[in-house]
Amino acid sequence: MEINIPEVLAEVTAAFMRYEKALTSNDVAVLDALFCNSPHTIRYGVGENLYGYDQIRAFRAGRSPAGLEREIFNTAITTYGRDFATANTEFRRTSSTKTGRQSQTWMRTADGWKVISAHVSLLG
Structure with missing residues (x-):
């Protein structure tokens, strides 16, 4: 079977942009749906290390929706x-002058593209 790389890239880009929209609008249901429901899923944040889907989900549920707007680039x-x-x-929150970085590893599952590992950090 031939792999259509432009098609796959379009799929992942759409999933990434769906994540970005959900993040900035604090759509917790979509954010939860985009992370792989596995104890092996990891999210390292600016101030937290989350191991497993349950910890990631609990973090999202308890997070303040204030100040999530941002611009992304690069x-x-x-x-x-x-x-x-x-x-x-890279990103910059509209409420801050600091630049942040975000990396995600995505995997196709039977339920579509899911984040299996994520890392967020801020520069100085």
């Missing part, structure tokens, strides 16, 4: 075959 989305991809971006 986004690079790369596919590795049909079922695996990475998404990396």
